[in-house]
Amino acid sequence: MPRIGDQAPDFDANTTHGPLRFSEFAQGSWVVLFSHPADFTPVCTTELSEFAKEGAWFAARNTKLMGESIDSIHSHVAWVQNVREKTGVYLDFPIIADIDMKVAKLYGMLHENTSATASVRAVFFIDPKGIIRLIMYYPLNVGRNMEEIKRVLEAMQTADANGCALPVNWRKGDAVIVPPPKTLKELDARMADTSLEKVDFYLAKKQLA
Numbered sequence: 001m002p003r004i005g006d007q008a009p010d011f012d013a014n015t016t017h018g019p020l021r022f023s024e025f026a027q028g029s030w031v032v033l034f035s036h037p038a039d040f041t042p043v044c045t046t047e048l049s050e051f052a053k054e055g056a057w058f059a060a061r062n063t064k065l066m067g068e069s070i071d072s073i074h075s076h077v078a079w080v081q082n083v084r085e086k087t088g089v090y091l092d093f094p095i096i097a098d099i100d101m102k103v104a105k106l107y108g109m110l111h112e113n114t115s116a117t118a119s120v121r122a123v124f125f126i127d128p129k130g131i132i133r134l135i136m137y138y139p140l141n142v143g144r145n146m147e148e149i150k151r152v153l154e155a156m157q158t159a160d161a162n163g164c165a166l167p168v169n170w171r172k173g174d175a176v177i178v179p180p181p182k183t184l185k186e187l188d189a190r191m192a193d194t195s196l197e198k199v200d201f202y203l204a205k206k207q208l209a
Helices: 022-026 042-053 055-059 073-087 102-106 146-162 184-192
Strands: 012-015 018-021 030-035 063-069 095-097 121-126 132-138 197-200 203-206
Touching: 012 073, 018 022, 022 030, 022 063, 030 042, 030 146, 042 055, 042 063, 042 073, 055 063, 073 095, 121 146, 132 146
Parallel strands: 030 063, 063 095
Antiparallel strands: 012 018, 012 095, 030 121, 121 132, 197 203
């Protein structure tokens, strides 16, 4: 089962966009790869619709979306059309038809104590280097929180760009945590720096420009 820090397993799959190789699809972008238990089910419909509604938000942050479930391509296409007809939302990101469970097994999306034939609600955040940075799992009967998915993506991108860490409940615009000093010289510089919001020498925050 893949873990944080692992290289994301590559795969070939049939999707609603046709045959795709994951590494070629990613091509230097962030990817949010998410699984759902089944097409034509209520919770999954609300979730994938929300991903579609937020498509422009993700695209603006160099992030591609890709769904997965253990359903056929015919089921996926029919479901996409059904959702578009009933709600006006178009699930325009690729959805993997994983009827042989290859991707589900590769990414540990099958949790047998829950179901041996349906993926749990997994979310994998994969960076432009193809490294898995964060993994979320939700049970079959609880929908995901889109605001949290957006928050952590923005947090990781902010941390990467600024060499910082993010405190509890961080949101864009909040102060970030400055890495703690590693030498006595850095410690003295930290204590003398009046621009920082210091709780103590090891916990200091600053506003990004």
